[in-house]
Amino acid sequence: MKQTLLIPSILALALFSSCEKEETPAVKNYWPEAGVTYEIFVQSFYDSNGDSIGDFNGVTQKLDYVKELGANAIWFMPIMPSPTYHKYDVTDYKAVHPDYGTMDDFKKLLEEAHKRDIKIVIDMIINHTGSDHPWFIEAKSGRDNPYRDYYVWAQKDTIADFLNKKTITLDSDNIRQWHDPGQGEDYYYGFFWGGMPDLNFDNPKVREEIYEIGRFWLEDIGVDGFRLDAAKHIFPDDRPLDNHTFWKEFREKMVAIKPDVYLVGEVYDKKEIVAPYLPGLPALFNFDFHYTLLETMNTENGMLLANKQKEVLDFYQAITPSFIDATFSSNHDQPRILNELGSDPAKYKQAIAILLTMPGAPYLYYGEEIGMLGLKPDEHIREPFLWDKKSKDTGRAQWIKPKYSKDSTVVPLELQRADPSSYFNHYKTLIQLRNSYPALALGNLMLPETELPKTVMAYHRNTGGQEIFVVHNVGKAPVEIEVPEGFEEVIFSLGETALSSGKLKLSGNSSQVFLKK
Structure with a gap:
């Protein structure tokens, strides 16, 4: 029997949200593993x-x-x-x-x-303090001060070759890392900036100070965990094993205080550098995912991200069987993703559909869900959230004059709530979908063995007897593929798609998610 199913994105949203109550899967909280x-x-x-x-x-x-x-x-x-x-x-x-x-x-x-x-x-x-921190004010007062060894110091003549460092790293464009406090020949080390002197973790007193700070926030205040900034730079880059050892010790100390503490680390590098941190930092941001997602969307290379993610997950698995892959599409350090995708709404929606149907524990940067914009410098990646029309938005922050996210460029949340096809409702629908199907949240990643058109990304998600097949056409031209046998129930659709006798036609930047019966 021939069946044809045409589902534009707005209709798909209506179908998903209007299912009979008893047929709607329960929405679960999969944090931290996949929340x-x-x-x-x-x-x-x-x-x-x-x-x-x-x-x-x-x-x-x-x-x-x-x-x-x-x-x-x-x-x-x-x-x-x-x-x-x-x-x-x-x-x-x-x-x-x-x-x-x-x-x-x-x-x-x-x-x-x-x-x-x-x-x-x-x-x-904890990689550094501010230069106005009492520890540093004491430390720079003299070589004999008890806080001197809380930081890293060197005499000017011993570091002359390093004073005008020209190497720019992935996470710092600072070309000077040794800084003059203006009090003699000693210079202090500040990887990111002179206003951020690095702490000396060879000093046991520094480590004990840090563990006490962690205890304070977990025990006295009650937070659930920490995002550890600049985790790769606790010790210099030529001492990676010392970095790994420190984070294992840090984790042991925090777990002793709060057994279910959540720790996610920022190790801004490729998978080979990132993975060895997993024993100490059970969750790590996946920068490979971020950059490959953008490359996939902008080059229309369908399997590029799926292959990269499979490679990363397998590599991590070889380090430790238990880890949390913190995926993200943008954050406070990167240009807003909509800018990176040429302000193309179709590409933007599809990029988020990919993020939220892939394995991992996704991070969403505030304002992404309403299509906020932003480019460097960093202040303009962090502009105020638009809650309502400016005339009504009494809670809108005004600490900076927005350059990119303004009423003329971004539709405020309140207006998006009423629009079924808005970015906000797109995010909301996908998050609900992800949290309603265990295979989408917790399932492994399997890639098809059959050859696909160049612009098609396809993958299976499997867990506990539930199997889901996801397919995206990341190109602008329409394509057709064979849907694997048994996948007939559509649980999400983006863009115009048509399913007929096992063949799926996908328009440009369209996606479909199938549940196996």
């Missing part, structure tokens, strides 16, 4: 008191929104006191920035988040 984490820059999120800066109480007011989106956890960019807007140069590890509110405000946020089954992960910056 969704929402990254928030507090300063730009929601201003509750009218001072132009986002704050903890503003986040608390918007927790129901995070829940509505379907996220299981929030990662906060730095919240500790600092002299800069980004707050990666900490001056007090056991306090919160007064612009964001009080510690009581933060504790209230935690309490309300936990009531909604939303976990809270905070940025922990």
Whole structure:
């Protein structure tokens, strides 16, 4: 019997959301192994008191929104006191920035988040402190100061060849890494910037200070875990084994305090460098995924990402059988993904469909779900969230004049809520889909053995007897493929597709997800 099924994206959304209640799969929370984490820059999120800066109480007011989106956890960019807007140069590890509110405000946020089954992960910056931190102020006062050895020092004549370093790394464009404090011949080491002097982890006292800071946030305050900034740079790049050993020790100390602590590390590099950190940092950001996703979409090379992800997962498996692959499409350090995709809505929606149907524990950067825009410098990747039309948006942060995410370029959330084809509803539908089918959340990744058209990405997700087949045409021209036998039930569709007698026609940037009966 010949069957033809034509599903444009808006109709697919309606079909998915209007299933009979008893037939709709239960939505589960798969965090941390495969749940969704929402990254928030507090300063730009929601201003509750009218001072132009986002704050903890503003986040608390918007927790129901995070829940509505379907996220299981929030990662906060730095919240500790600092002299800069980004707050990666900490001056007090056991306090919160007064612009964001009080510690009581933060504790209230935690309490309300936990009531909604939303976990809270905070940025922990331990590679360096700020140059205004009391430790460093003491350290630079003289060679005999007890805090001197908390940092890394060298005499000017011994490092002359390194003073004008020209190598630019993936995670730093700073060409000077030894800095003059203006008090003699000794220079201090600051990998990222002179305002961020690196701590000396060869000093046991430094390590004990860091473990105590971790204890404070886990035990006294009650956060669920840490995102560990610059995890690759605890020791210099030529001491990777010391880095690996430190993170194993750090994990042991944190687990002793909180057995279910969540630790996700930023090791900004390729898989061969990233994977050995897994025994110490059970979750690691997958930068290969981010860059290959963009390359896939912009070169229309269908299997490029699927092959790369399979390669990464197999490589990680060889290091440890238990790991969390923290995938992401963009974050606070990368240009907004919609910009990277040429502001093409079809490519953007498909990129997110790929992210949320692939293995991993995906991270979403605030504002992605409404199509926010942003390019370097970093301030303009971190512009304020658009909740409503400007005339109505009393909670919109105004600490910076937006250059990219404005009412003229981005449709505010409230208007997107009412539009079934909006970015917001696209994200919401895909997150619900992912959390409704165990194979999409937890399933392994299997690639087809048959040859496919160059622009087609296809993969199987399998777990516990449930099997799902996902196919994307990342090109602009239509293609046709054979659907594997047994896959007849469509549970998600994007773009115009037509299924007839086992053959699937896919228009440009269209996707389809099948459940095997």
